[in-house]
């Protein structure tokens with residue numbers, strides 16, 4: 093195949109290449125993971141004991157450091173005792189792909205081990221609700237405020253300097269405060285997501301609003317449009333596709349605040365599931381849960397992207413591809 | 414002079430003179446009195462317009478011509494109410510202009526159709542903003558789309574149209590409001606020569622058939638002569654009226670008039686006005702290429 097066609101500067105790829113590379117971007121990391129997990133001489137810093145021999149503290153199924161294993165083996169050899177046996181293994185925190193895949197499946201069909209435990213899907217559903225409410229509240233304030241800031245310089249000057257300052261304050265820093273005010277359940281978690289998203293949202297949407305071609309507003313004014321109608325019949329529809337794209341990006345940011353938010357007060361949702369599983373060293377479940385978050389995020393974003401194309405047929409950048 | 418045999422641009426045939434006499438009998442639609450505009454900027458004040466006076470009569474076609482930066486856009490934007498003026502008055506039907514309004518339609522050089530609306534919805538926009546019902550507005554829009562020949566594209570989005578078609582829609586969108594005057598700021602400036610000529614003819618056709626006064630900005634001399642009854646020639650720094658020329662080319666206009674004596678005489682006058690006799694020093698003239706031969710001596714192209 094012609095190599096130069098893969099590296100044409102800023103040119104679109106053919107659909108086949110796009111699909112191939114898109115699949116590759118997921119398959120490559122998977123391949124690396126498989127090599128590290130299944131090729132015994134790559135990494136594998138531990139030994140899984142399957143016969144303790146005469147080493148008194150070794151047990152079947154025990155993971156020991158490679159160095160320790162070698163040392164004990166040579167000690168046993170010099171004493172003429174039975175040698176321990178074992179296979180190279182990875183640390184417990186790096187399960188192999190098939191183990192994670194299995195956990196991914198079994199997490200949905202096995203009941204929680206602890207009596208107060210939650211099913212994986214229950215945890216996930218709880219997390220999704222936190223995101224939903226956090227993002228909704230943030231948007232209810234942020235979108236109108238952003239549009240007003242982008243439309244009226246007075247509103248912008250009154251709000252933006254403070255918002256610029258506030259957005260540098262890390263949202264998790266407000267955790268303790270949020271608990272004190274809103275209690276230990278979902279309130280503070282939602283508020284962290286709101287704090288993490290809202291301030292960026294106002295600034296981004298104000299900027300998007302300012303980017304609308306002023307000539308469109310002038311054209312509308314010469315057609316006899318009054319100020320109120322200008323806002324609802326020109327500015328709003330004019331920025332809608334961009335606003336939608338902004339909201340998609342901001343929703344991604346809201347996701348990144350999820351884990352921190354859920355650690356506040358009583359730990360809950362997918363974060364609680366993850367910390368709980370990690371405590372019992374079920375790292376396969378931990379990975380499964382992490383992938384689950386990624387899949388949900390990517391999936392919902394793709395879904396919204398498709399929906400956007402349907403909603404805004406006049407919007408060319410989104411229609412291209 | 415290049416054309417000693419040309420008549421003066423001031424000579425008008427009987428019919429042309431009669432036409433102008435009748436034209437000046439009509440009501441004054443737009444009156445500009447001693448208009449001035451000073452832009453205040455950090456680098457100091459810029460006088461964009463100074464002492465502009467003229468009148469436009471009903472159903473007159475006026476072109477505003479001038480070199481780049483002479484304040485043509487500033488003038489038309491003040492007339493549209495999109496820009497404030499610093500001195501003088503703008504009167505539409507005797508009433509001062511205070512802001513943008515539907516009595517003055519505008520077509521911009523850049524394409525300003527609303528990208529989220531279909532062609533038909535774009536044309537309906539002005540009516541709907543002023544309280545006409547959607548049904549009524551739709552009917553009107555169809556009528557005007559037919560007038561500009563775009564009824565087949567009623568449901569297309571602006572990005573699916575060519576530049577010429579976009580400007581046709583923009584004209585229909587402005588005219589559907591039935592403004593007293595149509596202001597056009599280099600509307601065909603971005604079009605290629607062919608669609609430009611077609612649009613000019615089309616615009617004259619529209620103007621002939623409906624009750625509209627047109628103020629048209631251009632920096633193309635031929636375009637101005639082809640379209641206008643009178644040409645307002647501006648000069649730059651500060652923007653002032655140089656001359657208000659009555660175009661002696663008879664109507665109806667057609668493309669092969671561009672070699673007629675009246676046309677050439679007017680053009681010669683405009684050229685004399687717009688390109689001052691002593692050209693400013695051109696930095697390009699300083700560049701002296703030093704030719705080196707890069708090909709074989711036997712390899713000749715001529």
Ligand SMILES: Nc1ncnc2c1ncn2[C@@H]1O[C@H](COP(=O)(O)OP(=O)(O)OP(=O)(O)O)[C@@H](O)[C@H]1O
Pocket residue numbers: 452453454459460461479480481482483484485486487488632
């Ligand atoms: N907002 C502004 N602030 C300061 N000066 C301005 C502003 N707008 C225009 N000017 C100045 O006013 C003068 C007239 O500008 P204008 O755009 O009206 O010219 P124009 O005749 O339309 O030019 P062109 O043929 O390039 O369109 C120019 O010298 C310009 O630099």
Ligand SMILES: [Mg+2]
Pocket residue numbers: 485486487
């Ligand atoms: Mg201009």
